[in-house]
Every structure is written in C-alpha cells, then in structure tokens.
Amino acid sequence: MYQSGDGATVFDIWVDAEQASGENVDADGMIVFPDADLLFTADFKRSGADLLLIGQDVTAVITGYFKDDRRPNIRTPEGASLTGETIDALAGPDPPGQYAQSTDTTAARVPIGRVEKVSGTATVLRNGVPVELHLGDPVAKGDVVQTAADSSLTIKLNDGTVFGLSSSARMVLNEMVYSADSQSNSAFFTLVQGVIGFVAGRVAKTGDLKVDTPVATMAIRGTAVHTEIAALSGVTKISLLTEPDGSVGSFVLLDKNNPSRVLTTISDARSATILTPRAASDLSITQVTKTADELRGESDLVRDLFQIFAPQQRRGSSDFEPGPIVPANLLHDAPSVEHALFSITPYIPELATPRDASLAPLISPPAPIRGNAVEDGPLERLDSPAVTGPNGAVSAWLVDVPAVLPPGVRYVEASRTFTLDPSHPAYQHLGAGDKQTVTVNYSLVVAGSRVPASVSWTVSGANDAPVVRGDVTGAATEDRSVSTLSALAKASDVDSGATLTIVDLPSSLPPGVTYDAATKTFRLNPAAYQSLAAGAQTVVVVDYTVSDGIATAPASASWTVTGANDSPVITSAAPSGTVTEAAELVAGATTVMHSQSGAITFTDVDTPDTHTATFVPRDAGYPGTFSLDTSAIDSGGTVGWTFSVADSVLDSLAAGQVLVQRYDVTVSDAHGGSAVETVTVTITGANDAPEAANDIIVGVDEARPTVLALLSNDRDVDSDALRIVQWTAPAEGFLFQTSSGDLAFDPGDAFSALGAGETATVSFTYTVSDGKGGADTANATVQVRGEGTYSSPLQADAADAVLGFNQQTVTLTMEAPSATTTATAELGLTIDLGPVVQPQSNILYLVDVSGSTARAFAGTPVGDLNGDGSANTVLDAEIAGLITLTERIRSLGFSPEDVTVTVIPFNGSADPTDDTGTPAPGVNAATFSLGEAGEQSIANYLRGLDASGQTNFADALRVANEKLQGLDQGGERNFLYFLSDGNGEGPIRGELATLNDIYGAKITAVGIGADASLSQLNTIDNTGGASRLTSPDQIDTTVLGRPLGSGQVVDVAVFVNGTEVPEIGPEDLVSTPTGLALDASVSGLDRIVGEDNVVTATVTFASNEVLTTQLTIAGALPRSTDFLL
Incomplete structure (x- = not known):
C-alpha cells in the first residue's frame, strides 16, 4: 500500500521513477508503464513530487516523477508512449487552480485560435484546472482540449488550421509560432486519445507543422487528415481525406523517437493506415482499404471541417483568412476501431442555478427579444433584457439558462448575451425562402424570485448547392459485360424538396460510354478497349454537373477498365538461312565465321504489352550459335535472329554432307499469349584437311x-x-x-x-x-x-730432346682419352730422363819416391804411413796427401766407371822405379778404378812405397804420356798430380808439351813440405803455379770439377683450348724409376660431337730447354643430348 503526498492511500499500480530510471528505462529514457488503457484514458494529477493516474476503475502512482526538472517519457509495453511535455500539460501544476468560468482568461496565455463549434461538453485544461468551452472561446498554447462522451468540438487556429474532436477525444496544443508574413512558422500538437480530424493551415505551407501521436509523428505540408487512437493500446489509425475539390495531398510519418527517420509516406485517400506499437521492435504499419460507409463518413467530416476552414459566405470581423491547402495522400489502410475504446470523461462542473427558486411578484417580466438570422450567415447576438422592479431597474440578477440550448445557440455569461450560429447543420435543410424560428426560454432570478424571459430568431433559408461526396466509380474488364453507373449516386442536397438534375454533359462521351437521360445512368461497354494489355488499366472519366435548379456542383463518373490479354500474331514469312563450309587444304587455315540473320515480325493489339522472345532448338547438339535481338520487339514488333558458326566447328561434315537445323522462336506477351515461328538453317559440308598432332x-x-x-x-x-x-x-x-x-x-x-x-x-x-x-x-x-658406360681409347703424344749441358736424352709424353662425353678428362704426363754420360777422367798420381823423400816432412805430422820405421817423412806426407786426395775425388760423386786413377811412382826411373838393391824391388805403375774397393787398393798401394834412388822428373812425365796413350780414347779428361820435394832431373819440356798439347792434361804440381823447392815444379804446373803441401788435405781438387748432373724441371704447364690450367705445376711431379710423372684432371672440355679440345703440355728445364706435346680430345656426346649444362 502506498500513500501519496495528497493523502490518497491505496493505488492499484505503483512505479518508482528513480528505480525505473535505473532498471526499467530503455535506451531512449522512457519509463515502461504496465497498463496501456490507464495511460491513455486517465486523469493526470500532481501530488507533490508524485504523478497520479486516476481512471474509472484503476489508479496508479509514479513516485518521484516530478522531483526534478527531468520528465521521462512514459511508454506502454507495446511501444506506444506519451512525452514528458505532454504529461506536464495533462497534470498541470501542484496544487491546481480553482474551477474557472469560460470568461476567466489569463493574460499570460496568448490565444492561438478559438472555438468554432461545440456540441455537448468540451473543456480546456489550463494549469490542471478544467474550463468549459463555448462557441467563440479562445484557445491558447499549452491548453489541453478534450471532449466528453457524446460530445464534439471544432477549433480553428490563427493560421486557418481546423481541428475536429469527436466524442471522448483529447489533444494538447503544445506550440504555435505564426505570422502571416513569415516563412519560418511552426506548430506542434499532440493527439492523445479519440477520433480527431484536421485540415492543415498556413503553417504547413510556410513552416513546420508536426502532429504527434502515441506511436509516430506526422510531418504535414497542407492536407486533410483523420485520426483514431484506440484506448487499450495506443493503436493509431490515420486516414487521408479527399478534399471538397477532389484533391488529395500527402504527408510523411516520422519515427517518434528518431525524427530524422522517415517511416513511410501517406498519399492514398482510398485506404487507411494502422500504426500498431510492438514491444522491442519497430511498430507495425498496415494498410486497409476503406469501406463505402467509411468513405461516406469521411465525406461528411470533410464537409464539416471545410465549412469552418474555408466558409463561402461568412466574413465577420473575427473570421480567419483561410490558409492555402497542400493536399496529402495516406498510403496504408487500418482496421476499424470501436469508439467505445476512446472513452474519456473529464470532470465538468455544473454551472446551472437551482430551478426551484421563485421570483418576487413585484418584478415585471421583460418583453420577448426577437432577431433575424440568415442560414450560413454571421453570428447573430441578442442581449438578455434588463430587469425592472417597482422602483425601477434592478441592479443584480442571475440568468438561469436551460441546460440544453437549441442547435447553434450559446449564452455568454460575461455579456449576458445569446448568440445564434445560423451555419449550424440544424439549419442547412432550409431552402431559399424557407424560414424557421429558434426560441430560447429562460428565467431571470432576482433576490430569489424567478421571471420568465425569451429570445428568438427567425432563420431565413438560403439555397445550398448540391454536394457531391466523390466520384461515382465502377470497374469493367475488357471483353466482359457492360458496366452501369448512376450519375447521382454520390450527389445530395440538404435543402428539403430539392430536385437534382444532370447538366453540362459532354457533347462527346469517351469510347464505349452512353448516357440514359431517363434513368440518369452511364453505361460503359469494355469491348471498346482492346488495346489494353492483360492487367493494364485505364480510367474512363465523364465530367458533368449536378444542379438543383439554382446552384451546381461538379461531378464525375469513372470506370477503371482492366485489360484482358490478346496473343501476338506472326506476320512475316517463314525465315531460313544457308551455310556452306569452306574447304581446307591445310588444317586450321580457314578461320571464317559464317553468319546468317533475319527478322520475325508480329503484331499485338495489346499495344502496351511488353513482349519477350525465346527460342528452343528442335534437336540437341546443333553446332553454332543461335541468338535473338529483342531491341525492337516492342517498339517495332520485330525480333531479329542471327545464326553464327565458326568454320572449324563444321569440320566434321564430309564434303557434300547436309545438316538441317530448326529453331522454334516463341514471342510471348507475358500474359499467357504467344506465337511461334520456326527458323531453318541448312549447312553443307566441304573437305577438311587432316590434323597432324605433335x-x-x-x-x-x-x-x-x-x-x-x-x-x-x-x-x-x-x-x-x-x-x-x-x-x-x-x-x-x-x-x-x-x-x-x-x-x-x-x-x-x-x-x-x-x-x-x-x-x-x-x-x-x-x-x-x-x-x-x-x-x-x-x-x-x-x-x-643411352645404355652402358662410354669408354674412349687413350692416345699419347711424345717430344724428345738432348740437354745441351750434359747431353742427357729427355722425353715428354702426354696421354689422354681420344674423346670425351664429360667436361673433364684425366691427363697423364711422364718425363723420361736418360742417363747422363760423364766424360772419362784419367787421374795420374806421379809420386816422388826418390831417396830425398825419406827426409823429414816440414809440415803437419802424418805418422809412418809406409811402415819403414821413419815417421813424418816427405814420402809419408805424399802418401797421406794422395790417400786424402783419393777420398776427396770419390766424394765429388764421380762414378767409378768414369774415373781411373793411375799411380806412377818415380825416382831415377819410372814404371818401374829403379831397383836400388833395397829390400823393395822396382815398382811398376798401377791403374785403379774409383770406388770403395779401388780407394782401398790405392791406399794399400801407396803404403807399400819406399824412398830410394835418384829423382828423374822427365822419365816420370814420359811414363805419364805412355799411360795416357793407352787410357785416353779421345774426348777424355786427363789430370796429373805431380808430388815431389822439388829436386828432379832430366829434360821435361817435350814431355810437358805432349801432355799439354796432345792430352790436354791439367797438371797440378805440389811441393811437399814447407821447405820444398817450387822452381821446377812451377814449370810442370799449368794450373796457375805449384803449391806447397804442409797438410794432407791441401791438394787442390777444383781442377777436377764435378760430375755432370741430370736435367732439372723448373716449370710444367697444361693448356686446354689455349687456357692454362692453374692447378698444375712442377710441385705436382712425382719421381719414377725413369724420371718424373704427373696425373691430373682437366675441365672445361667441350663434349659435343664436332667440338675439339686442344690440350697442350710444356716442360721447362733449368737449362732453358722446353719440351711441348699436344693432343686433341674430341667431343663424343650427340648434339641432341638432353640436360646439357
């Protein structure tokens, strides 16, 4: 149970605004209210910060709704809503003001219009206080205008806009800014509940006119609109009205929560639009076709609205200038809504005075007040009479007016006057010359006394022109039955006894239309409209005039004629084409594209028909392409056809072979009608060249x-x-x-x-x-x-030479395959070094063994070498020196076969020496070969010498010549080592000459001992002078030289096709028993048949001799070999 701030105790529905703001407010800030019926029918009241909703059977409170300046919108679960501004206006202030009479106007409220008609009870809610409305009362911005049950209200605003509220309707005049000279006028009104019609005035043309409903907002540019808002859910029915001149306008519906979003455009007066709110989705927009009763009812509504909007006869000082109308059409239909759902019963206080009072008999009844009025004329006002008592005029009295006044009569309390509106529908039946008296009987109450009084008007009738509520319409279908329309079906005349006739009938009626004057009917024979395509429609209109004998009204009868289909008809001859294949002597040589074309013509009486053309081949697998050109199918009644085929496609046809192809072309009018024509193409074959494939x-x-x-x-x-x-x-x-x-x-x-x-x-x-x-x-x-492994025979090339410095024979041999299948080949080089022929050397030791050699040796002691018991004698020194010489000669490297050593001892004679009778007999010269054995033999021989006898140099030299004569075979080298103490005899020049000139001997003379005489020895020596020997190792061997060495290789080079192989050099040579050898691999070889590789090898010796060999390695691979890199 919740008790509100104004003392109310129990409410059926309770909503906490703050809690709803935190939990139940959607993204648009709306409070969801559970009872749609209560939301749209309740009286709204403030109670402190709370909002009260008071219904007939249900009450509700939204606590804290007014606690701050924010006014959330309130929405039903289905999606219909009222804005916070509308709720503010409906609830009024807290507390509301007292009951106000119709004359109580507030200076702060600027009037924006006035009441033009009121029937029953209508009130305006100002600041939460209901004020009863009467004819002529002003209405102001912010007013809530509402009607009671069985009541109606018509108001006209300053710009000419007219609103008509039916029973139990309610709306808010939110905003209006209007100036006749302005182009930026605006107005905004909210339709809350009930059936409300309106005609837009000048604001709609010169500014922005919007009319809000619980589900959508209408943006209007001048038109007549009829709306119905259901009480239960906010379902809104919007209907566009046809204006008296037959024009129909349009308006758009905007999203109530997003005014920039257009929901739809309404432009059809023949249907109504139902706007149904739906929870959590867009509202449903449905259109329904209006019934005949609805159209008639709307026609009456339009007539009533336009009598206020644009009256033809009233031109009083307070009348509004009629605003220009921009008509609008409504797009969707809506189902009818029960008016019982729109019941709103606002509180209307009683204003009448008590009827049981009686007047004092001293008051004189006033004389009846009489006046005149003309139908559709201006308001006529009659004042209530002054009251006269015994003492004259009475200063204070009350007027007791009946609760129900005659139609069009209104009492104005402030001025105590009665007014009659002769344009009221109750007087429209009066014809020209007709009269009707309208009387109001009322009472004057003075000091508790009641005096009867009356006012009356004599209303003179004026002719009312006939009214045509719309076009007389009918429908007909081509080739169907005749349609008949009554010319007066939509015509009427409110004047009693008026007789309507048809005038201004066109002299020439549309095709198929006739008029029967007796029955006042039009007849249409639809057979006159054969040109209509199936479903196509045309409207046949007859404009005429309805007359009551005085005034006229334009009228129109029309039929919507719907066409029936007529099939097209082929008019051209059967088309055909021929194609002959081109003969080909070379495959693919012919690239001809054969083409045949033609046209099929047709007619169709249904000229608006849109035609299509299709084709079907008679058989499958036809070569070529068949196509249709429909660019002139409707404009010229022609369908072009083209057959094309590439000559190569016809290659399968033998010479003279014939192929016939038929294509059935169908022309259709899209309504079931069609015509078929066959195109025949004859193809003749020719010979085609064969096709050889790779x-x-x-x-x-x-x-x-x-x-x-x-x-x-x-x-x-x-x-x-x-x-x-x-x-x-x-x-x-x-x-x-x-x-x-x-x-x-x-x-x-x-x-x-x-x-x-x-x-x-x-x-x-x-x-x-x-x-x-x-x-x-x-x-x-x-x-x-390929199969197996390729093997090439080897080939060789050799070069020979004799080295000049040692006469050694050398041979360079290169061996390689004769052919190759690879880019590399194995190469072999051998260098054969022949033997070095050393010159024969004959070395002769001439040893002085005379008696003088037994004396002491003036030099390094050598011991007793000959075992004669005397050590370090000259002879011991000679023996030591020759043994040492022999060792040194052998160490020079001479081959034993190339050197002979002949020892010639001499004293007074040589070979043999003189036999002096000593124990040693004469010693013969002896020849030894060089070598280890020879060396030992020489030493042994020398050790056996003894000193004795004379010294004969000449005989020693003679024996030397004799020995050389046997030893020197020519070209040999001869060397003499002459050892003596320097004292000898005999002529030596002849012998020296022979040695020098004949044998070219090199004679080295050596004096033994430091005291040896060299005079004679210098004569014998031819090496530069004799020398003294003081030590065994002092005998010179340089005259002998050394053995000739073998040839030395200093460079090896291999060239392949003129390019040197850098990897090969003398360091790669290896020794062999016969010389040197080198095995190498060469690359970069050309290996294709017909390609030759020249391989050259050169060897350079230290003695500057060069040997060169050359081979050719042929390529063996076929030129067609795959994957050659």
Missing part, C-alpha cells in the same frame, strides 16, 4: 632402328585415310619409311657415346595427306635412351 616418343634404343607410331594421334574429321608423304631429317640419326608407310628412326653411331641414364632428343617434322588435297604438318620428338 608426337613425343621416348625410350628409343641407341643402337637399333625403331618404328615410330606417328599416325596414331593424327586425325581427319572427314574420316579419310592418312599417309605420311614428307618429312625432314633429324639433326642426328636418320629416318626411312617402312613398307607399311610408317617412319622408322635409325640412330646409327650418333648416340653410342650416351651412357646409362643419359638421353638425347632429336626432332623433325612430317606431313600427312588425306589424298584429297588436304595436308597438315606436325612436329615429332624422339628421345634416344
């Missing part, structure tokens, strides 16, 4: 012929037999034709170099013929498969 044959043997199946993939569309008549030669291998006509490939020896896994591919072209002049050429590719 061949790829793999796996062909490298050594045996292979038959090639070249014809297996070649074809002739004419099925002619094909044969090979020509071919080109492959790059390697060759072709021959077998007895069966096939080509065979013989590889010959061209592919023998291929190894396993290697292939070579050759190609050639061949030409096939069909024997009828047609031919085609194709490419064939043959891939030969």
Whole structure:
C-alpha cells in the first residue's frame, strides 16, 4: 500500500521513477508503464513530487516523477508512449487552480485560435484546472482540449488550421509560432486519445507543422487528415481525406523517437493506415482499404471541417483568412476501431442555478427579444433584457439558462448575451425562402424570485448547392459485360424538396460510354478497349454537373477498365538461312565465321504489352550459335535472329554432307499469349584437311632402328585415310619409311657415346595427306635412351730432346682419352730422363819416391804411413796427401766407371822405379778404378812405397804420356798430380808439351813440405803455379770439377683450348724409376660431337730447354643430348 503526498492511500499500480530510471528505462529514457488503457484514458494529477493516474476503475502512482526538472517519457509495453511535455500539460501544476468560468482568461496565455463549434461538453485544461468551452472561446498554447462522451468540438487556429474532436477525444496544443508574413512558422500538437480530424493551415505551407501521436509523428505540408487512437493500446489509425475539390495531398510519418527517420509516406485517400506499437521492435504499419460507409463518413467530416476552414459566405470581423491547402495522400489502410475504446470523461462542473427558486411578484417580466438570422450567415447576438422592479431597474440578477440550448445557440455569461450560429447543420435543410424560428426560454432570478424571459430568431433559408461526396466509380474488364453507373449516386442536397438534375454533359462521351437521360445512368461497354494489355488499366472519366435548379456542383463518373490479354500474331514469312563450309587444304587455315540473320515480325493489339522472345532448338547438339535481338520487339514488333558458326566447328561434315537445323522462336506477351515461328538453317559440308598432332616418343634404343607410331594421334574429321608423304631429317640419326608407310628412326653411331641414364632428343617434322588435297604438318620428338658406360681409347703424344749441358736424352709424353662425353678428362704426363754420360777422367798420381823423400816432412805430422820405421817423412806426407786426395775425388760423386786413377811412382826411373838393391824391388805403375774397393787398393798401394834412388822428373812425365796413350780414347779428361820435394832431373819440356798439347792434361804440381823447392815444379804446373803441401788435405781438387748432373724441371704447364690450367705445376711431379710423372684432371672440355679440345703440355728445364706435346680430345656426346649444362 502506498500513500501519496495528497493523502490518497491505496493505488492499484505503483512505479518508482528513480528505480525505473535505473532498471526499467530503455535506451531512449522512457519509463515502461504496465497498463496501456490507464495511460491513455486517465486523469493526470500532481501530488507533490508524485504523478497520479486516476481512471474509472484503476489508479496508479509514479513516485518521484516530478522531483526534478527531468520528465521521462512514459511508454506502454507495446511501444506506444506519451512525452514528458505532454504529461506536464495533462497534470498541470501542484496544487491546481480553482474551477474557472469560460470568461476567466489569463493574460499570460496568448490565444492561438478559438472555438468554432461545440456540441455537448468540451473543456480546456489550463494549469490542471478544467474550463468549459463555448462557441467563440479562445484557445491558447499549452491548453489541453478534450471532449466528453457524446460530445464534439471544432477549433480553428490563427493560421486557418481546423481541428475536429469527436466524442471522448483529447489533444494538447503544445506550440504555435505564426505570422502571416513569415516563412519560418511552426506548430506542434499532440493527439492523445479519440477520433480527431484536421485540415492543415498556413503553417504547413510556410513552416513546420508536426502532429504527434502515441506511436509516430506526422510531418504535414497542407492536407486533410483523420485520426483514431484506440484506448487499450495506443493503436493509431490515420486516414487521408479527399478534399471538397477532389484533391488529395500527402504527408510523411516520422519515427517518434528518431525524427530524422522517415517511416513511410501517406498519399492514398482510398485506404487507411494502422500504426500498431510492438514491444522491442519497430511498430507495425498496415494498410486497409476503406469501406463505402467509411468513405461516406469521411465525406461528411470533410464537409464539416471545410465549412469552418474555408466558409463561402461568412466574413465577420473575427473570421480567419483561410490558409492555402497542400493536399496529402495516406498510403496504408487500418482496421476499424470501436469508439467505445476512446472513452474519456473529464470532470465538468455544473454551472446551472437551482430551478426551484421563485421570483418576487413585484418584478415585471421583460418583453420577448426577437432577431433575424440568415442560414450560413454571421453570428447573430441578442442581449438578455434588463430587469425592472417597482422602483425601477434592478441592479443584480442571475440568468438561469436551460441546460440544453437549441442547435447553434450559446449564452455568454460575461455579456449576458445569446448568440445564434445560423451555419449550424440544424439549419442547412432550409431552402431559399424557407424560414424557421429558434426560441430560447429562460428565467431571470432576482433576490430569489424567478421571471420568465425569451429570445428568438427567425432563420431565413438560403439555397445550398448540391454536394457531391466523390466520384461515382465502377470497374469493367475488357471483353466482359457492360458496366452501369448512376450519375447521382454520390450527389445530395440538404435543402428539403430539392430536385437534382444532370447538366453540362459532354457533347462527346469517351469510347464505349452512353448516357440514359431517363434513368440518369452511364453505361460503359469494355469491348471498346482492346488495346489494353492483360492487367493494364485505364480510367474512363465523364465530367458533368449536378444542379438543383439554382446552384451546381461538379461531378464525375469513372470506370477503371482492366485489360484482358490478346496473343501476338506472326506476320512475316517463314525465315531460313544457308551455310556452306569452306574447304581446307591445310588444317586450321580457314578461320571464317559464317553468319546468317533475319527478322520475325508480329503484331499485338495489346499495344502496351511488353513482349519477350525465346527460342528452343528442335534437336540437341546443333553446332553454332543461335541468338535473338529483342531491341525492337516492342517498339517495332520485330525480333531479329542471327545464326553464327565458326568454320572449324563444321569440320566434321564430309564434303557434300547436309545438316538441317530448326529453331522454334516463341514471342510471348507475358500474359499467357504467344506465337511461334520456326527458323531453318541448312549447312553443307566441304573437305577438311587432316590434323597432324605433335608426337613425343621416348625410350628409343641407341643402337637399333625403331618404328615410330606417328599416325596414331593424327586425325581427319572427314574420316579419310592418312599417309605420311614428307618429312625432314633429324639433326642426328636418320629416318626411312617402312613398307607399311610408317617412319622408322635409325640412330646409327650418333648416340653410342650416351651412357646409362643419359638421353638425347632429336626432332623433325612430317606431313600427312588425306589424298584429297588436304595436308597438315606436325612436329615429332624422339628421345634416344643411352645404355652402358662410354669408354674412349687413350692416345699419347711424345717430344724428345738432348740437354745441351750434359747431353742427357729427355722425353715428354702426354696421354689422354681420344674423346670425351664429360667436361673433364684425366691427363697423364711422364718425363723420361736418360742417363747422363760423364766424360772419362784419367787421374795420374806421379809420386816422388826418390831417396830425398825419406827426409823429414816440414809440415803437419802424418805418422809412418809406409811402415819403414821413419815417421813424418816427405814420402809419408805424399802418401797421406794422395790417400786424402783419393777420398776427396770419390766424394765429388764421380762414378767409378768414369774415373781411373793411375799411380806412377818415380825416382831415377819410372814404371818401374829403379831397383836400388833395397829390400823393395822396382815398382811398376798401377791403374785403379774409383770406388770403395779401388780407394782401398790405392791406399794399400801407396803404403807399400819406399824412398830410394835418384829423382828423374822427365822419365816420370814420359811414363805419364805412355799411360795416357793407352787410357785416353779421345774426348777424355786427363789430370796429373805431380808430388815431389822439388829436386828432379832430366829434360821435361817435350814431355810437358805432349801432355799439354796432345792430352790436354791439367797438371797440378805440389811441393811437399814447407821447405820444398817450387822452381821446377812451377814449370810442370799449368794450373796457375805449384803449391806447397804442409797438410794432407791441401791438394787442390777444383781442377777436377764435378760430375755432370741430370736435367732439372723448373716449370710444367697444361693448356686446354689455349687456357692454362692453374692447378698444375712442377710441385705436382712425382719421381719414377725413369724420371718424373704427373696425373691430373682437366675441365672445361667441350663434349659435343664436332667440338675439339686442344690440350697442350710444356716442360721447362733449368737449362732453358722446353719440351711441348699436344693432343686433341674430341667431343663424343650427340648434339641432341638432353640436360646439357
């Protein structure tokens, strides 16, 4: 239970505005109210900060609704709503003002219109206080205007806008800004409940006029509108009205919550629009067609509204100028709504004085007041009479007016006057010359006394023109029955006894239309409209005039004639075309595109019909393309056809073969009517060249012929037999034709170099013929498969030379494969070094063994070398020096075979020496070979010498010549080592001459001991002078030189096709028993047949001799080898 601020206790519905704001307010800030019926029918009141909704059976409170300046909109669960501004106006202030008489106007309220008609009870709610409305009362911005049950109200605003409220209706005059000279006027009104009609005035034309409903907002640009708002849910029915001149306007419906969003445009007066709110979705917009009763009712409503909007006879000082009308049409229909759903019963106080009072007999009844009025004329006012008592005029009295006054009569309390509106419908039946008296009997109450009084008007009738509520309409269908319309079906005349006739009938009626004057009916025969297409419609109109004998009204009868379909008719001859294939001698040589075309013509009496054309081939698989051109199908009644086919498509036709193709073309009018014509195309074939397809044959043997199946993939569309008549030669291998006509490939020896896994591919072209002049050429590719491993025989080249410095024979030999299938090859070089022939050397030791050599040696002690018991004698020094010399000569490297050593001891004679009778007999000269054994033999021989006898240099030299005569075979080297203490005898010059001139001997004379005499020895020595020996190692060996060495290789170079192989050099040589050798791999070789690789090897010796060899390695791979890199 909730107790409100004004003391009320229990409410059926309670809503906390703050809680609703936090939980139940949707995205637009609306409070959801659960009872739609109560929301739209209740009286709204303020109670402190609370909003009270008082209904007949249900009450509700929204607590805290007025606690601040924010006024949330209130919405039903279905989506209908009232704005906060509207609720403010409906509730008024807190507390509301007292009851106000109709004369109580507030200076702060600016009038925006006035009451033009009122029937029953109508009130205006100002600041929460209901004020009864009477004819002529002003209405102001912010007023809530409402009617009671069985009541009606018509108000006219300053710009000419007229609103008509039926029973239990309520609306708010929210806003109006209007100036006759302004182009920026505006007005906003809210229709809350009930049936309300209106005609838009000048604001709609010069500014912005919007009329709000619980579900949508109307944006209006001048038109007549009829609305119904159902009490239960806010369902709104909006109906566009046809204005008296027959014009129909339009307006748009805007989203109530998003005014920039247009919901729909209303432009059809024949239907009504139902706006049904729906929870959580857009409202439903439905259109329904108006019934005949609804149209008649709307016609009466329009007539009543327009009598106020644009009266023809009233021109009083207070009349409004009629605003220009911008008509509008309504788009959707709405179902009828029970008026019981619109019941609003606002509180209307009683104003009448008590009727049981009586007047004092001293008051004299006033004389009746009489006046005159003319139907549809201005308001006529009669004052109530003054009251006269015994003492004259009475200063205070009351007027007791009947609760119900005659139609059009109103009492104005402030001026105590009665007014009669002679334009009231109750007087429209009066014709010209007719009269009717209207009387009001009332009472004057003075000091409790009641005096009867009356006022009356004599209303003179005026002719009312006939009224035509709309066009007389009918419908007819082409080729169906005749349609009849009554010319007076929509005509009426309110004047009693008026007789209506038809005048101003056109002299020429539309086709198929006749008029029967006796029955006042029009007849339409629809057979006159054969040109209408199926479903197409035309409106046939007859304009005429209805007359009551005085005034006239324009009228119109019309039929909507609906066409029936008439099939099109073909008018052209049967079309045909011919195509002849072009003959081809070479496959693909002809690129002709054959084309045939024509046109099919037709007629259709249904000229508005839109036609289509289709075709169907008689049989499937037709070659070519058949197409239709419908660009002139409607404008010219022509359908063009085109058949096209590429000549290559006809290749399957043999010469003279005929193919007939038929296409059925159907022209349709889209209404079930059609006509068919057949296009026939005849195609004649010609010979076509065969088509040879390229061949790829793999796996062909490298050594045996292979038959090639070249014809297996070649074809002739004419099925002619094909044969090979020509071919080109492959790059390697060759072709021959077998007895069966096939080509065979013989590889010959061209592919023998291929190894396993290697292939070579050759190609050639061949030409096939069909024997009828047609031919085609194709490419064939043959891939030969290698087998085994390729091996090439080796080849060698050698170069010989003799080295000049040692006469050594040298040979350079290069060995390589004669052919290659790879880019690399193994190369072998050998350098054979012949023996070095050393010159024969004859070395002669001439040893002085005379008696003087037994004396002491003036030099380094050498011991007793000959075992004679005397140590360090001259002879011991000679023996030591020669043994040392022999060792040194052997160390020079001479071959034992190349050197002989002959020892010639001498004293008074030589070979043998003189026998002096000593124990040692004479010693003969002895010759030894050089070597270890010879060296020892020489030492042993020398150790056996003894000193004795004289010294004869000449005889010693003679023996030397004799020995050389046997030793020197020519070209040999001869060396003499002459050892003595320096004292000798005999002539020596002749012997020296022989040694020098004949044998070219090199004579080294050595004096033994530091005290040796060199005078004679210098004569013997020819090496630059004799020398003294004081130590065994002092005998010079330089005159002997050294053995000749073998040739030395200082550079090795290999060139492949003129480019040196950088990886090969003398450091790569290895020694062999016969000389040197080098094994190397060379790269960059050309390996294709016909390509040669020149490989050159050069060897340079230290003695500057150069040997060069050269080989050619041929390429062995077939030129057609695959995957060559």
